[in-house]
Amino acid sequence: MRVGLFIPCYVDQFYPGVAKATLELLEKHGVEVDYPLSQTCCGQPMANSGYERYGKASSELFMKNFGGFDYIVAPSGSCTLHVKDHVLPKEENAPKIYELCEFLTDVLKVKDIASTFPYKVGFHSSCHGLRGLRLAKCSERMDPEFNKPLSLLKQVKEIEMIELDRKDECCGFGGTFAVAEEAVSVTMGNDRLADHTRNGVEVLTGADMSCLMHLQGLIKRQNSPIKVMHIAEILNGNPVE
Amino acid sequence: MKTQSHAQAAAEFIKDDARTHWHDETLWHVRQKRDLSAQGIPEWETLRDTASATKDYVLSHLDELLEQFEANALANGVEVLWAKDAQEHNEHVYRILQENKVSNIVKSKSILTEECGLNHYLEDKGYDVVDTDLGERIIQFAKQAPSHIVLPAIHLKKQDIGEIFHEHIGTDEGASDPKYLTEAARQHLRKKFVEANAAITGVNFGIAETGGFVVCTNEGNADMGTHLADIHIACMGIEKLIPRATDLGVFLRLLARSATGQSITNYSSHFHKPAPGKKLYIILVDNGRTEQLGREDFKNSLKCIRCGACMNTCPIYRRSGGYSYNSTVPGPIGSILSPGKDLKKYSTLPFASTLCGSCSDVCPVKINIHEQLYKWRQVITENTDVDASKNLAMKVAGYTFGRPVLYDLAGKMARAALKITPDSLVYSSINVWGKHRNLPDVPKESFKEWYQKNRKS
Ligand code: SF4
Numbered sequence: 001m002r003v004g005l006f007i008p009c010y011v012d013q014f015y016p017g018v019a020k021a022t023l024e025l026l027e028k029h030g031v032e033v034d035y036p037l038s039q040t041c042c043g044q045p046m047a048n049s050g051y052e053r054y055g056k057a058s059s060e061l062f063m064k065n066f067g068g069f070d071y072i073v074a075p076s077g078s079c080t081l082h083v084k085d086h087v088l089p090k091e092e093n094a095p096k097i098y099e100l101c102e103f104l105t106d107v108l109k110v111k112d113i114a115s116t117f118p119y120k121v122g123f124h125s126s127c128h129g130l131r132g133l134r135l136a137k138c139s140e141r142m143d144p145e146f147n148k149p150l151s152l153l154k155q156v157k158e159i160e161m162i163e164l165d166r167k168d169e170c171c172g173f174g175g176t177f178a179v180a181e182e183a184v185s186v187t188m189g190n191d192r193l194a195d196h197t198r199n200g201v202e203v204l205t206g207a208d209m210s211c212l213m214h215l216q217g218l219i220k221r222q223n224s225p226i227k228v229m230h231i232a233e234i235l236n237g238n239p240v241e
Numbered sequence: 242m243k244t245q246s247h248a249q250a251a252a253e254f255i256k257d258d259a260r261t262h263w264h265d266e267t268l269w270h271v272r273q274k275r276d277l278s279a280q281g282i283p284e285w286e287t288l289r290d291t292a293s294a295t296k297d298y299v300l301s302h303l304d305e306l307l308e309q310f311e312a313n314a315l316a317n318g319v320e321v322l323w324a325k326d327a328q329e330h331n332e333h334v335y336r337i338l339q340e341n342k343v344s345n346i347v348k349s350k351s352i353l354t355e356e357c358g359l360n361h362y363l364e365d366k367g368y369d370v371v372d373t374d375l376g377e378r379i380i381q382f383a384k385q386a387p388s389h390i391v392l393p394a395i396h397l398k399k400q401d402i403g404e405i406f407h408e409h410i411g412t413d414e415g416a417s418d419p420k421y422l423t424e425a426a427r428q429h430l431r432k433k434f435v436e437a438n439a440a441i442t443g444v445n446f447g448i449a450e451t452g453g454f455v456v457c458t459n460e461g462n463a464d465m466g467t468h469l470a471d472i473h474i475a476c477m478g479i480e481k482l483i484p485r486a487t488d489l490g491v492f493l494r495l496l497a498r499s500a501t502g503q504s505i506t507n508y509s510s511h512f513h514k515p516a517p518g519k520k521l522y523i524i525l526v527d528n529g530r531t532e533q534l535g536r537e538d539f540k541n542s543l544k545c546i547r548c549g550a551c552m553n554t555c556p557i558y559r560r561s562g563g564y565s566y567n568s569t570v571p572g573p574i575g576s577i578l579s580p581g582k583d584l585k586k587y588s589t590l591p592f593a594s595t596l597c598g599s600c601s602d603v604c605p606v607k608i609n610i611h612e613q614l615y616k617w618r619q620v621i622t623e624n625t626d627v628d629a630s631k632n633l634a635m636k637v638a639g640y641t642f643g644r645p646v647l648y649d650l651a652g653k654m655a656r657a658a659l660k661i662t663p664d665s666l667v668y669s670s671i672n673v674w675g676k677h678r679n680l681p682d683v684p685k686e687s688f689k690e691w692y693q694k695n696r697k698s
Contacts, residue, residue: 009642012688013652014681019688035692038645046642048596050618051635057643131598139276140554140602142285166269170556174595176631179673181593183252186677187261187560188595217678 004069005033006062006097008079008209009041015209021236022075022100028236029108033073036065044082049176052086059087071107072097075232077129077208084133099133100232101149101207110152115237118158122201123150123231124192124215125168126208135207139168149207152235159234164195173214189218196226203227205234244567244586247593251561265559267395272553274502275603281504282494291491293607296544299482300534306449306482307525313452314523317514324526327357333524334359334441334474335366341472341520343439349456349463350374351443352390352547353476353526356569359441370441371433373462375426382409388563390570391500391549396562430462440466444477444523445546446492450485453513454523457496457506464510474522475512479530480543492546495605499548533581538616542577544606551600551610557593566590573600577613580621588625591617649689656683 003026007019026033042062043055062083066072072095074080080099088094104110129135129149136147153161172178172188179185193215196204204219206212209230216228227240255261279285299306311321324330330353338346346363348354348370360370360381372381376394380387382405387393394402403417410429412422442463447454454475456463467473483492497506515521534540552558552572563571568579568587576590591614600610622632641647674680686694 007688009648009652013656014684016684016686016688016691020691023692035696037689037693037697040645040648041638041642043639043642046635046639048615048618049631049635050592050622051632051639052619053623054635054639055642057639061643061645127595127597127599131602138599138602140599142279142282170595170597170599172556172595174597177592177595181248181251181557182673182676183248183255184557184560184593185595187255187258188556189678191262191265191560213681214678217674217680220679221677 001031001071002069003031003033004066004072004095005035006039006042006066006072006074006079006083007035008074008076010213011075011209014213015230017238018075018209018230018232021230021232021238022073025100025104025232025236026073028114029104029110031108034069039065042079042083042087044079045175047082047086048174055086062087063089066095069095071095071103073100073103074098075100075207075230076210077126077133077135078210081128081132099129099135099207101129101152102133102135104152104235105148111155113152113155113235115155115235116157117203117234117237119240120160120162120200120202121153121234122162122164122196122199122204123153124171124196124204124206124211125149126206126211127168127170129207130168136168149231153205153231156234162196162199162201164199166192166195171211171215173211175210178214185214186218189214193218193224193226197224201226203229203234203240205229205231207231246589247561247565247567248589250565250567251557251593254562254565255560261560263398264396264562268553268559271392271501272550272603275499275550275553276502278498278502278504282498288491288495289605289607292495292546292605293544295483295488295491296606297541299484300480300540300543302484303479303482303534306484307479310447310449310452310482311525313450315452317452318521319452319514320520320522322522322524324524324528326528327526330357330476330524330526330528331359331362333522334476335363337472337474337522338363338368338439341439343472345369345371345433345437346439346441347371347373347433347437347462347466347470348441349443349458349466350377350393351441351476352387352570353443353478354441355387356528357476357526359476371430371437373430373433373460373466374458375423375460378426378430379405382406386564386569388571389549389552390547391552396564434465434469437466437470439472439474440470441474441476442467444475444481445496446489447477447482447523448484448486448489449482451513453486453511454481455489455493456510456512457493457508458510459501459503459507461508464508467510467512471519472522473512473515473519474524476524476526479525479527480545496546496548499550499603499605529582533578536581539577539581539613541608542574542581542610542613544608545574545578546606548605550603550605554599554603555594556597556599557595561593566593573610573614574608577608577610577617580617584621585625588621591615591621649687652687656687
């Protein structure tokens with residue numbers, strides 16, 4: 001099994017710790033990981049802003065870097081969804097891209113994550129992973145319950161998962177939306193944050209660092225004691241910083 | 242005049258934080274009621290699949306079904322009129338009113354007549370159109386437009402309504418008890434019903450097989466109007482068809498639950514033929530619908546049954562209010578319908594979304610709303626000159642992301658720049674991100690740099 005690690009551009013630049021945790025976590029579970037060095041960005045920021053046509057060069061580069069792998073894994077639901085829908089060719093033997101959690105549950109079928117995390121944790125269910133990749137059953141649909149990220153977090157020892165009042169409402173990041181619709185974006189983020197705070201969350205986690213960056217920005221500005229960690233860091237057993 | 246962007250209008254709305262949160266909670270409550278009632282239906286997702294497939298069938302056989310509907314309606318003694326646009330629709334209504342010497346008109350809820358600007362048109366001709374849906378009557382008094390397609394006055398608190406009623410129907414000053422206000426409205430409307438000689442209604446479902454149609458209301462106001470008046474004019478968008486009467490059950494079950502969480506709308510009234518001595522007209526309105534039908538990527542927006550669920554669930558709509566969309570149909574569905582009418586005017590609407598996808602999953606007829614928002618964005622940046630600076634930025638980003646060396650360098654420079662720039666500049670008014678949010682701490686190296694040092698042998 002050849003696994004190519006795709007690290008989204010903003011994670012590469014601003015959250016190298018998340019990328020390291022992803023790499024270590026995959027290796028810990030027996031995966032041989034290759035990280036192509038000339039990778040950049042999947043092109044999602046352009047595409048979601050209405051400039052899909054300017055994403056051609058990055059799509060081609062992506063295929064040059066990852067076209068030869070069986071599996072591509074990325075610690076971001078949003079970028080994974082974009083690559084799946086708009087970058088990878090819709091062909092039988094094209095590589096398959098997985099978001100980290102679904103790779104752990106569906107391909108590696110991890111049953112023992114071997115990590116301890118004695119905190120009250122709130123999970124932010126990022127929309128593209130939730131409703132795009134179907135990492136879990138969203139509250140709108142009436143199918144049987146399932147939740148891939150949560151099934152992994154539940155394997156973590158001493159963790160206490162906190163139930164939120166609105167378990168899967170959007171945080172308002174939305175890429176350029178965060179700036180173009182600043183007022184709504186910030187209000188949405190604050191409302192999500194209030195839900196976590198009200199319910200006693202100590203560490204807020206999720207599978208998309210972009211949403212977490214937005215929430216963390218609010219947290220820091222407001223000097224809230226809530227810590228933010230990517231799910232890869234918790235599953236990898238990283239300490240709270 | 243330059244129309245306000247959605248973002249500007251939303252920012253205005255949000256200035257009143259308490260009201261924004263009240264609005265959000267009120268609509269979230271409706272969404273929760275919808276969830277609860279949908280949870281009670283084990284075959285909910287099958288219902289959605291069925292409704293969606295039925296509407297797909299309707300859209301791909303619209304010509305045949307419309308002819309069938311017309312033929313059956315004519316055979317039932319209904320007069321059927323066609324209107325290619327709002328103007329023609331309004332003229333039809335006016336002509337019918339003139340021919341029948343109508344003086345008093347009552348109208349139950351119809352988004353189509355709102356879309357056609359019927360009330361204003363008739364008012365200009367000297368008619369007084371009385372909206373009989375309670376919510377619509379409230380905003381009619383207040384000279385406002387609906388802010389929601391199912392709950393037109395949802396932006397108003399009961400105190401606001403008390404004030405409006407005090408001014409227009411003489412309720413006690415300061416009274417805001419909903420029971421008291423509703424009773425006052427009922428008495429007021431009763432008089433209007435009795436005086437009316439024409440009733441205008443919308444149509445929720447037209448049944449091709451029978452030529453009949455169904456109007457759903459919670460207040461029974463469509464029935465009150467049509468039973469008392471001699472003339473019934475039903476205004477119907479051409480996409481409102483369903484093939485057979487047996488399809489109706491699927492839609493009625495979905496509509497009420499999706500809209501308000503009720504298991505059935507209080508009144509689902511079936512109309513087939515005029516009562517003896519009375520007249521029944523159906524006006525079939527296009528007004529841009531065939532054009533939308535011709536747009537492969539956007540045609541299935543016409544499957545909409547106007548339940549409003551996508552508004553109730555939309556985290557942006559809940560926090561920006563219906564007026565921020567500045568279009569007859571607000572919210573997610575409005576944002577994919579309106580650009581087809583006027584790309585420039587509505588160019589900011591498809592961007593008033595995080596593409597969270599909640600709308601598509603809540604929609605009873607499974608319209609892929611968020612995917613269409615994405616597609617409209619592509620159309621808008623290509624066909625309008627709305628945002629030249631963004632265009633350039635995206636072009637540069639696209640170029641950079643296609644070239645690893647440039648990307649690595651740009652990243653390094655950005656991190657370096659952030660590190661040496663004083664906070665006062667980073668969080669200046671130019672930096673919109675930083676108004677209420679900090680930027681991430683800048684790491685000393687990127688992952689790639691770390692990897693090259695530590696992992697590449
Ligand atoms: S798009 Fe779907 S959810 Fe929205 S109003 Fe129409 S039917 Fe209801």
